[in-house]
Amino acid sequence: MKELIQGAYDLHVHSAPDVLPRKLDDLEMGRRIAAAGMGGYCIKSHYFCTGERAELLRAVQPDCDFLGSLVLNSTVGGLNPAAVELAARSGAKLIWMPTCDSAYEREHIFGDSRPEKLPFWANIILELEQNQIQNPTIRLLEEGALRQEVLEILDELDGRITLHDFRMVRGRERGRCWSWRSSSTKTAPAWSWISLMNCTIPSPARRL
Numbered sequence: 001m002k003e004l005i006q007g008a009y010d011l012h013v014h015s016a017p018d019v020l021p022r023k024l025d026d027l028e029m030g031r032r033i034a035a036a037g038m039g040g041y042c043i044k045s046h047y048f049c050t051g052e053r054a055e056l057l058r059a060v061q062p063d064c065d066f067l068g069s070l071v072l073n074s075t076v077g078g079l080n081p082a083a084v085e086l087a088a089r090s091g092a093k094l095i096w097m098p099t100c101d102s103a104y105e106r107e108h109i110f111g112d113s114r115p116e117k118l119p120f121w122a123n124i125i126l127e128l129e130q131n132q133i134q135n136p137t138i139r140l141l142e143e144g145a146l147r148q149e150v151l152e153i154l155d156e157l158d159g160r161i162t163l164h165d166f167r168m169v170r171g172r173e174r175g176r177c178w179s180w181r182s183s184s185t186k187t188a189p190a191w192s193w194i195s196l197m198n199c200t201i202p203s204p205a206r207r208l
């Protein structure tokens, strides 16, 4: 098993510090990644860009290649091209479409299928609501087509982006679809690109 993960990257790790409780912090996670012979991992936060944090960690612990990312939830303005641009400048390598603030996820958690035990992030949404702090639900589609903000983000990154996880879906909006590969590891010898994760778009707008 260990041979299989030599040099591999885990692209989806929620390490601490975070506003949600996490099992391991970045340094401990980095130590374990290096001890396993893996190349590195991507730090994912639902709320903040981790690009600058990753840069500092690479300097502190050079045997682990820490990668930064950005999730386009409401804390960064949602589908915000400026946030994407600045994340890219900070060295972030993965851009995730909305997770806990996506319409699909909120409908799943707060709709008819509401689970008995809410995830931690759902409590944050409820607390913000109680305190009347704006935290809008985000939709990628409007009348079946990608919203202008999504197109702007794709245009902005055109030419320097590798699109992962884009799948063809007709006539149906799903805010998230990453679980089929979110915990996979991938070998990534050179990170000279940015990847866009967590997005399903309708086929007419697919541009690869």
Ligand SMILES: [Zn+2]
Residues within 6 Å of the ligand: 012, 014, 044
């Ligand atoms: Zn996640």
